[in-house]
Amino acid sequence: MEIGQKVKVYRLRDRVSPPIIKRLGQVGTITAFKMLDGSNVGLVVQFDDNFATWFFEDELKAMQ
DSSP: OOTTOEEEEOOOSSOOOHHHHTTTTOEEEEEEEEEOSSSOEEEEEEOTTSOEEEEEGGGEEEOO
């Protein structure tokens, strides 16, 4: 996955807040990478309403 790519949130790994739960099934654009720890990288996704948050790569599916 790369910056500028459209992705769909298709699952959530952990318990999250209601504003993030409502993003399930929505499409957004990857705007940045986020270093989570020594070996994991998250993807920052921005949605049409300008809300942005990060997700693990396996929580997202690339849109064709």
